[in-house]
Every structure is written in structure tokens, then in C-alpha cells.
Amino acid sequence: MSRGDRRRARGWRALVFSGLFTLLVIVLSFGMGRYAIAPGEVLRIVWQIVTFRFDPQTAGEAARVLYYIRLPRILLAALTGVALAGAGTLFQGMFRNPLVSPDVLGVSSGAALGAAIGILLPGGGGSIQVWAFCCGVAAVALTYGIARASRGQSVVMLVLAGMVVSAFFGAALSFLKYVADPYEQLPAIVFWLMGGFYRASWPAVGSLMLTVVPAAVLLLLTSWKLNILSLGDEQALSLGLNVQVLRPLLIAAATLMVAGSVSVAGTISWVGLVVPHIARMLAGADHDRSMPVAMLFGAGFMLLMDDLARSLTTAEIPVGILTSAIGAPFFGYLLISGRREAWR
Amino acid sequence: MAITVEAVRFGYRGAEVIRGASFTVPQGAITCLLGRNGSGKTTLIRLVNGILRPQAGVIQVDGHDVARSPRAEVARRIAFVPQEHQGVFPYGVEELVVMGRNPHLSLVSRPGQRDYAVARAAMEAVGVAHLAGRDYMAISGGERQLVLIARALTQETPYLLMDEPTSHLDFANQHAILAMVRRIARERGVGVLVAMHDPNLALAFADRVIMLQEGRVYREGPAAEVMTPAHLQALYQMPIDVVQLPDGRRMIVTDER
Amino acid sequence: MLLRNRTVRMLAPLLALLMLLVAACGGSQSSSTTSQPPAATTGQPASAPEQSEPASTPETEPAAEAQPATRTFTDQAGRTVVLPAEVNRVVTTWRPGTLLVISAGGRDKIVGVDSSSQKSEFLTAVFPEILDLPGVGNKKGLNVEQMVAVKPDVVFIWSGSDTEPVIQQLESQGIPAFVLIPESLDQMKEAVSLIGEILGTQEQARKMIQYYDDTLAMLEEKVGSIPEEEKLRVYMVGSSGVFSTVPGTMYQHFIIESAGGINVGAELEGGFSEVSAEQVVAWNPDVIVAVQYCDCTVDEIKNNPQLQTVKAVQNGRVYMFPSSMDPWDYPEPRSILGMLWLAHTLYPEQMADVDLLKEIDTFHETFFGKSFTSLGGTLDE
Numbered sequence: 001m002s003r004g005d006r007r008r009a010r011g012w013r014a015l016v017f018s019g020l021f022t023l024l025v026i027v028l029s030f031g032m033g034r035y036a037i038a039p040g041e042v043l044r045i046v047w048q049i050v051t052f053r054f055d056p057q058t059a060g061e062a063a064r065v066l067y068y069i070r071l072p073r074i075l076l077a078a079l080t081g082v083a084l085a086g087a088g089t090l091f092q093g094m095f096r097n098p099l100v101s102p103d104v105l106g107v108s109s110g111a112a113l114g115a116a117i118g119i120l121l122p123g124g125g126g127s128i129q130v131w132a133f134c135c136g137v138a139a140v141a142l143t144y145g146i147a148r149a150s151r152g153q154s155v156v157m158l159v160l161a162g163m164v165v166s167a168f169f170g171a172a173l174s175f176l177k178y179v180a181d182p183y184e185q186l187p188a189i190v191f192w193l194m195g196g197f198y199r200a201s202w203p204a205v206g207s208l209m210l211t212v213v214p215a216a217v218l219l220l221l222t223s224w225k226l227n228i229l230s231l232g233d234e235q236a237l238s239l240g241l242n243v244q245v246l247r248p249l250l251i252a253a254a255t256l257m258v259a260g261s262v263s264v265a266g267t268i269s270w271v272g273l274v275v276p277h278i279a280r281m282l283a284g285a286d287h288d289r290s291m292p293v294a295m296l297f298g299a300g301f302m303l304l305m306d307d308l309a310r311s312l313t314t315a316e317i318p319v320g321i322l323t324s325a326i327g328a329p330f331f332g333y334l335l336i337s338g339r340r341e342a343w344r
Numbered sequence: 345m346a347i348t349v350e351a352v353r354f355g356y357r358g359a360e361v362i363r364g365a366s367f368t369v370p371q372g373a374i375t376c377l378l379g380r381n382g383s384g385k386t387t388l389i390r391l392v393n394g395i396l397r398p399q400a401g402v403i404q405v406d407g408h409d410v411a412r413s414p415r416a417e418v419a420r421r422i423a424f425v426p427q428e429h430q431g432v433f434p435y436g437v438e439e440l441v442v443m444g445r446n447p448h449l450s451l452v453s454r455p456g457q458r459d460y461a462v463a464r465a466a467m468e469a470v471g472v473a474h475l476a477g478r479d480y481m482a483i484s485g486g487e488r489q490l491v492l493i494a495r496a497l498t499q500e501t502p503y504l505l506m507d508e509p510t511s512h513l514d515f516a517n518q519h520a521i522l523a524m525v526r527r528i529a530r531e532r533g534v535g536v537l538v539a540m541h542d543p544n545l546a547l548a549f550a551d552r553v554i555m556l557q558e559g560r561v562y563r564e565g566p567a568a569e570v571m572t573p574a575h576l577q578a579l580y581q582m583p584i585d586v587v588q589l590p591d592g593r594r595m596i597v598t599d600e601r
Numbered sequence: 602m603l604l605r606n607r608t609v610r611m612l613a614p615l616l617a618l619l620m621l622l623v624a625a626c627g628g629s630q631s632s633s634t635t636s637q638p639p640a641a642t643t644g645q646p647a648s649a650p651e652q653s654e655p656a657s658t659p660e661t662e663p664a665a666e667a668q669p670a671t672r673t674f675t676d677q678a679g680r681t682v683v684l685p686a687e688v689n690r691v692v693t694t695w696r697p698g699t700l701l702v703i704s705a706g707g708r709d710k711i712v713g714v715d716s717s718s719q720k721s722e723f724l725t726a727v728f729p730e731i732l733d734l735p736g737v738g739n740k741k742g743l744n745v746e747q748m749v750a751v752k753p754d755v756v757f758i759w760s761g762s763d764t765e766p767v768i769q770q771l772e773s774q775g776i777p778a779f780v781l782i783p784e785s786l787d788q789m790k791e792a793v794s795l796i797g798e799i800l801g802t803q804e805q806a807r808k809m810i811q812y813y814d815d816t817l818a819m820l821e822e823k824v825g826s827i828p829e830e831e832k833l834r835v836y837m838v839g840s841s842g843v844f845s846t847v848p849g850t851m852y853q854h855f856i857i858e859s860a861g862g863i864n865v866g867a868e869l870e871g872g873f874s875e876v877s878a879e880q881v882v883a884w885n886p887d888v889i890v891a892v893q894y895c896d897c898t899v900d901e902i903k904n905n906p907q908l909q910t911v912k913a914v915q916n917g918r919v920y921m922f923p924s925s926m927d928p929w930d931y932p933e934p935r936s937i938l939g940m941l942w943l944a945h946t947l948y949p950e951q952m953a954d955v956d957l958l959k960e961i962d963t964f965h966e967t968f969f970g971k972s973f974t975s976l977g978g979t980l981d982e
């Protein structure tokens with residue numbers, strides 16, 4: 001086996017590891033929750049659901065709890081993990097900077113503002129999600145527009161424009177927090193922003209699948225091209241990559257994914273920053289390997305964080321707090337242990 | 345069958361850098377681009393590569409206008425070898441080299457068996473096959489430059505562009521690299537356009553020379569005709585002598601002591 | 602083979618640790634499905650013996666429709682809600698809701714309660730059993746599984762954008778959600794009446810509504826009839842400190858007016874509003890009343906150099922709004938006592954024949970089962 005083959009074998013091993021991990025976490029998550037169900041019963045019901053023999057009309061209470069409450073939540077967390085990790089991997093490669101997060105172009109800041117608007121308006125429930133999504137996408141469009149309008153190195157301009165847009169939307173959000181009623185609206189905004197999956201329902205899962213699945217597929221299909229893109233515009237163009245078309249396409253896909261998940265689950269930080277690093281440490285720098293590993297591992301990691309969020313105390317801890325509280329030291333530990341493969 | 349540059353003009357924000365340049369880069373030979381800093385060598389390379397579009401004039405590869413062709417098509421004709429550098433991500437040597445197959449792959453495909461075979465063959469030809477599994481950033485500067493050349497070879501193009509490939513390298517590596525490039529040009533019939541900073545290297549390795557002065561072609565033609573003391577003095581604005589050794593080897597020296 | 606990767610060797614133990622943590626915490630939370638104190642929990646999930654779901658036969662109907670007779674209501678959000686003829690198991694999801702249900706006579710039917718109620722000094726004093734009930738979360742996040750586990754006939758919930766998913770999830774389990782909006786006095790009376798209907802405690806509910814109506818009528822007679830020019834002007838200190846006050850849109854404004862006072866901040870709008878010291882001096886109120894949660898003290902206000910010219914300060918008429926056990930200025934059942942107190946404080950002559958403390962004690966005994974003084978409550982800060 002040549003040295004090169006050995007590197008590729010490593011990629012496969014990483015994929016297997018991530019897959020096993022995520023599968024284990026999923027199985028674990030099914031068994032967890034305040035409504036007591038015997039493990040054997042859990043497996044029986046899950047089997048029923050997986051083989052399409054589940055019928056909501058005749059299902060017992062335990063089955064309905066699993067189907068309507070736990071399963072949507074598991075799917076929501078997993079999809080969000082896929083979206084954040086995938087977008088993080090994409091942006092770190094595209095911007096040639098291992099320190100960027102999915103929010104580099106302002107999507108989270110935009111979505112947060114949108115959610116605040118939705119909460120302050122007398123509209124109610126569904127509109128918060130729509131507002132968050134639209135404002136998230138609008139923020140990135142604005143960033144892209146500013147970058148295009150200005151001359152100068154594309155990638156650097158995008159990052160700078162992203163900072164500008166994030167700051168602006170952040171200021172607008174602060175203003176809304178200021179004018180919000182401190183008893184109902186302000187806490188609602190604050191808790192929404194901390195992130196949580198307890199709002200999971202099948203419609204939410206459906207809408208998230210609509211945004212995440214096609215985008216994730218695109219990212220996976222073009223993951224090898226990301227290697228080329230990560231060499232910088234000059235080399236990428238010289239290698240025949242149509243950067244002017246591919247970059248906006250990938251940015252759009254990643255933005256859809258992230259806006260979709262933020263609009264349903266609130267802002268969750270660190271996952272999009274840390275998981276790509278872990279994926280590269282596991283699978284190597286080749287994005288053809290690190291992208292699927294990141295998505296797979298991201299799903300399991302997010303799900304694990306959510307499991308912790310709902311089981312550590314009797315009240316729900318917003319999952320965004322946990323991802324930072326655990327993600328940051330976790331990352332620090334990995335760095336200190338000296339694995340320099342994350343980046344140079 | 346050549347790269348032809350005709351009456352090309354290019355400028356940034358009103359400052360013209362290339363003021364009407366015309367020349368040819370034939371296959372099977374090394375053409376050196378010589379000139380002082382700021383004469384426009386790098387800009388010219390970028391124009392030939394299609395990264396920049398000429399504001400006047402036309403650049404063609406085997407009859408196809410570079411500025412109007414799709415990127416992938418240009419990349420199947422011209423391969424660009426950048427200066428060796430530190431990247432951001434720790435790709436392995438083989439992973440990096442196989443990226444040269446990109447122009448031959450569709451948007452959603454990744455390299456297959458045949459692509460890896462081409463990559464390996466290129467690495468063998470250049471002499472870096474033993475580095476295949478190594479980290480690109482962990483090898484020496486000379487080895488890195490060779491790897492980048494291997495990547496360009498993997499593109500399987502009739503032409504090669506290089507921008508000062510030797511300026512970061514030590515004396516031995518400079519010669520090794522250029523000797524390798526000459527072999528490639530001879531054995532594969534590849535046409536090479538290389539921007540150089542050292543006229544002595546041009547003297548040793550170039551078949552043709554283009555002297556670029558303030559964005560214009562000052563002289564162009566076979567190396568023996570162009571590399572005369574008079575031309576070199578005019579180009580570099582300093583007293584220059586071309587010294588010949590008994591065995592025919594020549595060297596450029598200046599008057600400074 | 603996987604272990605050849607150094608990162609895997611580092612990651613795997615960490616992840617395993619986290620997963621064990623999850624399994625341990627997740628498992629120990631199973632609670633029984635009845636409203637009795639849960640059996641001692643072990644590390645196994647689902648060890649509760651009262652598990653009502655047999656492994657093989659599915660139920661034929663969801664719980665809400667198992668009764669032959671059902672009743673249809675309209676909740677305060679305008680939703681049509683179908684409830685069983687007899688409602689004996691109730692879950693409340695926020696403290697005002699819990700207070701309403703208890704005062705309307707539904708204490709014994711509560712099988713699941715919000716965690717903020719379980720932390721309330723007052724509620725744990727009048728209803729110690731509340732600590733043994735399963736907690737369903739709070740406004741920051743409700744745990745629907747826990748609610749399903751206690752098999753309620755109805756879940757009382759507040760009105761807000763964040764309740765939609767919860768209501769949907771409950772409906773998917775066949776559990777009806779009933780929205781209550783007790784934000785004004787009329788709404789509160791309506792809520793109490795509805796709860797009485799639903800729980801079959803109409804008697805108690807009517808008593809409360811009657812008490813309200815009688816008290817308001819009495820106040821109208823005693824202090825409402827005072828001519829406008831003689832009514833006292835009241836500045837109520839709000840939650841953000843001395844220089845915040847109550848606009849005309851808040852419930853506290855209604856309290857002031859019912860007590861025969863004139864709210865100086867009547868023309869403002871919105872929630873608690875910030876005002877400048879100059880504004881307060883310009884208003885020159887006769888009385889200053891501060892809410893319990895204002896983060897200030899009566900002495901601080903009296904000694905504040907910027908307010909020395911204000912009539913209220915000069916005459917020493919600065920008070921703290923009761924009570925020591927929970928603020929009575931919120932839109933909740935005890936707010937009527939706040940009105941009584943305020944009227945009594947503003948117009949001691951007109952209210953001389955009302956024994957304030959006795960009224961308060963009687964109210965508490967009737968609707969909460971224990972007298973105010975026996976609970977250790979005081980009217981001062």
C-alpha cells in the first residue's frame with residue numbers, strides 16, 4: 001500500500017468512526033426522556049417506525065411519544081449538526097482560514113434579528129421562523145453584494161463585508177432588545193437566541209430537511225473541488241475551476257443550510273467551528289473525506305449536546321450554552337495535545 | 345501551434361502596466377521572460393493564463409482566445425506553476441498533485457484510478473514519487489517546487505507557465521529545477537514560458553528570451569541573439585559583460601566590485 | 602484498526618465519557634405516571650411499575666376521547682377546545698396559572714406543575730404537596746414528555762409565540778391545551794370562571810368573582826366617589842428603579858385608579874417607563890408607592906436629594922407596595938388585596954371601617970387555605 005493509499009485508508013477509518021459514534025448517540029437518544037419507556041419497547045417501536053409499519057391512529061401512548069416528540073427532536077438536532085458542521089467546513093476551506101465559523105458572512109446575526117422582529121410583531125408562532133430565515137439569507141446577500149461592489153481580493157472582501165453586516169445587524173438587534181417589553185418579549189428573544197431543540201415538531205423537521213438535504217448533497221458532491229478552491233483564487237482558476245460560479249453557489253447552499261437551522265433552533269455556536277477541525281484531525285485535510293466526516297460527526301455531536309441539554313437538570317439548558325461550555329474546552333484540549341493537523 | 349500574444353495592453357486604475365506587448369511561445373522550448381521589478385512580468389503571466397483580461401489586443405493558445413474560453417478549457421491547454429509556498433491546509437503530496445486533474449473532471453466528480461495513475465506518473469517523472477504520502481508542508485522548498493511542477497504535468501497540457509519558480513530556492517535547487525523543466529520541454533514537447541529574475545539562469549536554460557521593459561517587449565527571439573551585453577545593459581541599466589569560458593559556457597557579470 | 606488514528610484514540614474516551622453521562626442522567630429521570638410521589642428512581646430508565654402501556658396491544662383510542670361525554674369550550678385565545686365531561690387531572694405551566702387554578706378550587710386536581718411555582722415561597726407554604734408533583738419545566742422551556750407521562754385531562758398554558766410547538770406536540774398526544782390570558786381584571790375573572798366550569802369547582806370560582814365584584818363596588822363607593830380635585834396623585838415606582846414608573850397601559854395603573862388615586866404616569870404607554878428626575882418633580886405627586894421588585898428602599902427614596910421638593914417626600918408619604926410574600930401588583934388573584942391596601946393607605950379616613958389585615962387573612966384562608974399572617978406574611982418590605 002503506497003503512502004498515498006495509506007492516507008486514503010485513514011479517510012475511510014474516520015468515516016467509520018464517525019458513523020459508529022453517531023449511530024450510538026442516536027440509539028442512546030431514543031431511550032432518553034422524561035416519559036418512561038422500557039428499552040425493549042423503545043427498540044420495538046423504532047423498528048416499527050423504520051419499517052413503515054407505524055400507524056398514528058392505532059399507536060399506543062409510548063409510541064406516540066417516541067414518534068411525535070422524541071423522533072422529531074432527534075432529527076432536528078442531527079440535521080442541525082450536519083448543517084453547521086458542513087457549512088463550517090465549507091467556509092474554512094473557501095476562506096482558507098481555519099478560524100471562521102458558519103457565521104462569517106453574517107447569517108446568524110441576520111437570523112437573530114429576524115427572530116427578534118418576529119417575536120416583537122403581533123404575528124406569533126410560525127412567522128418567527130420565516131422572519132429568521134429570510135433575514136439570515138438577506139444578511140448574506142447583503143454581504144455578497146457589498147463584496148462584489150467593492151474592488152479588491154474577493155475572499156478578503158467577503159470576510160470584511162461579513163464583519164460589517166454582522167455588526168450592523170447586531171446593532172439593530174440590540175436596539176430591538178432595548179425597546180422590547182422586558183417581561184414577555186425580551187426574555188423570549190434572549191431564550192430564542194440561546195438555542196434549543198425543544199420546539200421540535202414534524203413540520204419543523206420537514207422545513208429543515210427542505211433546506212439542509214439538497215444543500216448538503218451539493219456540498220458533498222463538490223467536496224473535492226473545495227480542495228482546489230482552498231488553494232486561493234489564482235491557483236484555482238489556473239486549475240480550471242470556475243470560481244466565479246462555484247463560490248456563490250456554495251455560499252448560497254451553505255447559507256440555506258445554516259439559515260434553515262438557525263431559524264428553527266436558534267443560534268448555536270462552536271459546533272460549526274470545532275467539528276470541521278475534528279473532522280480534519282480524523283480524516284485528513286482532503287475535503288473529499290473531511291466533509292462527509294464533518295457532517296456525520298456533527299450530527300452525532302449536536303445530538304449528544306442536546307441529550308445533555310435535556311437530561312442534566314430538570315429544567316432544559318439551552319443547547320447553545322452547552323456547545324460553548326463543552327465545545328470550547330474540548331477544542332482547547334485537542335489543540336494542547338499537540339495534534340497539529342488542524343492547520344498550520 | 346503556439347501561444348501568441350498580440351498588441352496586448354493592460355493597466356490597473358489608469359496606470360498602464362503592459363503597453364502593447366506582442367510575442368510567441370512555441371512548443372518544445374523554454375521561453376524566458378526577463379525584466380526588472382515592475383516591468384510587468386507577473387502581470388503578463390497572469391494575462392497569458394487568462395486570470396486577467398487584456399484591455400486591448402488578443403492572447404491565443406493554439407488559436408483559441410484565452411480571455412473568451414471557459415476556464416476548464418484554458419486549463420487543459422495551459423498549466424500554471426506558482427512559486428512554492430506554505431499552504432493553509434496540510435495536504436499530502438499526492439493529494440496536491442492529483443488536483444492537477446481538475447480540468448479533466450466534471451463539477452461533481454472526484455479523481456479516479458486513472459487520475460491517480462497520471463499523478464503518480466508525473467511524480468515519477470519529476471522525481472518526487474517517494475514523497476507521495478508525505479505532508480506537503482513538511483518537505484523542503486526544492487521538493488515543494490518539484491511537487492508543484494508534478495501537479496502541472498498532471499494537467500497534461502501542451503504549455504507550462506511559471507512565475508519566478510527559483511527565487512526562493514538555493515543555488516543547487518535553482519539549477520535542479522530548471523534542468524527538470526528543460527527535460528520536460530524536450531521529452532514531452534511542452535512549451536514553457538517562465539518569468540525569471542536571474543539572467544544567468546536564462547542564459548543557461550532558455551531557448552528563447554523575451555526582454556520586457558516598462559510593459560513593452562524590448563527584444564524577443566532566440567537566446568543567443570537576445571542575450572548580448574548591449575541588450576542586457578539596456579534592460580538592467582547597469583554595465584554588463586558576458587564572459588565566455590573555454591568550454592563554451594557563458595556567464596553574465598557586472599562591473600560592481 | 603480504528604485505534605491507529607491518534608485523534609480517534611484521544612476522542613473516543615472523551616466521547617464515551619459524555620455518552621455515559623448522558624445515559625446516567627437521562628436514565629435517572631423516569632417518573633411515575635400517576636400523580637402520587639414518584640417511587641425512588643434508580644439508574645434504569647422505565648422501572649416505574651405503574652407503566653400503563655402493555656407491550657403488545659395498542660390502545661384503541663387516544664385518552665381525551667375515552668370518555669363517552671365531552672364538552673366544548675372556547676379558551677381565552679379564541680381556540681375551540683374539547684374536554685372530557687369530568688376533568689380531574691390538570692397540569693399548569695406557569696405561576697399565575699397555578700395561582701388561578703388553586704384559588705378557583707382546583708388544588709387537588711393538579712398533577713403536574715411548573716418549576717417556578719415549586720420555587721415560590723408562597724405556594725410551597727400554602728400548598729406543600731406542590732414539591733412532590735412532577736415538574737414540567739418553565740417559561741424558558743417546557744418538557745412535553747413529562748406532561749404526557751402524568752396523563753392530564755387538560756394543560757393550562759399561557760398565550761405567547763413560544764407555546765405553539767408545545768400545543769402542537771400535546772395535540773399529537775391527544776392532550777388538549779387551554780390558553781389563559783389573565784392580564785386585566787376582566788380577563789382574570791373570566792379565567793377563574795372558565796376554570797371553575799372546567800374543573801367542576803364553580804362554587805369556589807363564583808366566590809372569588811363575587812369577592813372581586815363586591816370589593817370593587819365597595820371601593821367605588823368609599824373612594825371612587827371622591828371628587829377628582831381631591832383625589833391624591835400617585836407616583837408608582839417601577840421595576841427599573843426610582844426613576845421608572847407605570848404607564849396607563851399597565852395593570853398597575855388600574856390598581857391605582859381603583860384605589861381612588863390618580864396615576865401621574867397615565868399618559869405614558871408600554872411597559873415600565875423610564876422618566877427623568879425633573880419629570881417626577883414636575884409631577885409633584887402626593888404619594889409615592891414603590892413595587893417590591895424595584896431594587897430600592899423607602900428610605901432611599903425619602904433621602905434622595907433630587908426628590909426633596911416633592912410633596913410626597915416632604916410629607917413622608919412614601920410606601921412599599923405589599924407584600925413580603927410575592928408582589929400584589931401583578932395581574933393575579935391577590936392583586937385585589939393590593940387595591941384594598943392602596944385605598945387604605947391613600948384614604949385612611951374613608952377606609953377606616955375596613956379592617957385591612959382581617960380582610961387579607963380571610964381572603965387567604967378562603968382561597969388558599971391558610972391565613973396571611975399565619976404564613977408569616979407582612980405588608981411592609
